[in-house]
Amino acid sequence: MKSLEEFLRGVTERRQQLELLLTPADVDAMRNRGGMRTAEKRALLQAIARRQVEPHPVIRSYG
Amino acid sequence: MLPEDYLRALTTLGEVFASYERRTGRSAVLVGGAAAAIYSAGEFQSGDFDIVAFSDDDFQKAMAEHGFLPEDRVGQLKIGFYHPDHLAYGFQQVSGQLFDGKSDEHRVLAFSVAASGTITLPAIEDLIADRLGQHVIASPTDKSRLRQAIYLYRMALEIDGEYLRRRVQEEGGDLSLLDVANLMEDEA
Numbered sequence: 001m002k003s004l005e006e007f008l009r010g011v012t013e014r015r016q017q018l019e020l021l022l023t024p025a026d027v028d029a030m031r032n033r034g035g036m037r038t039a040e041k042r043a044l045l046q047a048i049a050r051r052q053v054e055p056h057p058v059i060r061s062y063g
Numbered sequence: 064m065l066p067e068d069y070l071r072a073l074t075t076l077g078e079v080f081a082s083y084e085r086r087t088g089r090s091a092v093l094v095g096g097a098a099a100a101i102y103s104a105g106e107f108q109s110g111d112f113d114i115v116a117f118s119d120d121d122f123q124k125a126m127a128e129h130g131f132l133p134e135d136r137v138g139q140l141k142i143g144f145y146h147p148d149h150l151a152y153g154f155q156q157v158s159g160q161l162f163d164g165k166s167d168e169h170r171v172l173a174f175s176v177a178a179s180g181t182i183t184l185p186a187i188e189d190l191i192a193d194r195l196g197q198h199v200i201a202s203p204t205d206k207s208r209l210r211q212a213i214y215l216y217r218m219a220l221e222i223d224g225e226y227l228r229r230r231v232q233e234e235g236g237d238l239s240l241l242d243v244a245n246l247m248e249d250e251a
Contacts, residue, residue: 003074004101004182008065011104011218020217022106030107030210041236 065105072149075129076112077180083116090172090183091125092161093118098184099194099211103218107211112154115161121171121210122156137223162189165233167226167242187219188227195236 015021022030065073076093083091093101096109108251116122127150131154143155161168162185185193195211201208216222231238 001173001175001182004077004176007172007174008101008104011102012064014218014220015104015106018217020214022214026210027106027108028208030214 065100066108066151068151069100069105070109072112072146072152072179074180074185075146075149075181076114076154077182078207079122079125079131079177080183081179081181082128083118084181086121087108087118089117089173090173090181091122092183092185094157094193095192096211098190099176099215101182101184102187102215103211106214110152111236112152113157114149114154115157115159119156119158126154132215145201162175162193162230162234166230170226171244173199184225187215187224188230191215191227191232191241192234192236195240196234198236198240199235212236213241 077125080091080093083089092115092117093112095111095113095126096107096111100109112172116124129146130148131146134143134145134153143153145153162169166185167240170189171183172186173181174182177180184190191212194208194215198208198212200205222238
């Protein structure tokens, strides 16, 4: 099995080969906006915050 | 590059994944922004670790075994877990099957972490499709997930076009948006 370190090194090398070098503004533009949540996840989080009934409920949306 | 503290959190999470797999014979899978962060080697960064694990009970036991605590800190939503050594990050289990059972689980990628940990990621096609699907339901002014999808698409070593097309359709996304020109036109 390949190590995560090896994989990350490969990704970095590929980025350099492709010259996909991003500016800080590019990186910032890829950061999730709007509370970093989908509408579904946001609604669920709000409902949980209101009720506070489950110690660690599961959710159904990927952030 | 991924920050050192992020890599340390990943290492601890890798121990949880290994423990979970020993218990269940199945892999937990890191999804969402954290998977995108790894696929981009840190160009995209996320403060959340979202994890798909089918057995809630076994996953929670594996988390507890490695020092994770149910979120109960003041000022935090009582959801997911935190770890005293990785306070900057939140860890949440996503219920159900990986991508609602629509993805091909044989395509997941597993990597060793430190001495005995494992981190498993979805296939790049699934992640691109997920980002495009998330883009559809995000705020109209939020292009972050589309940018992530385009970046992942450009970075991918190999793409199964047919599988990507199917998965994008299933996630409700638009494959044509992967053309970076669309993003630029949209923002002009």
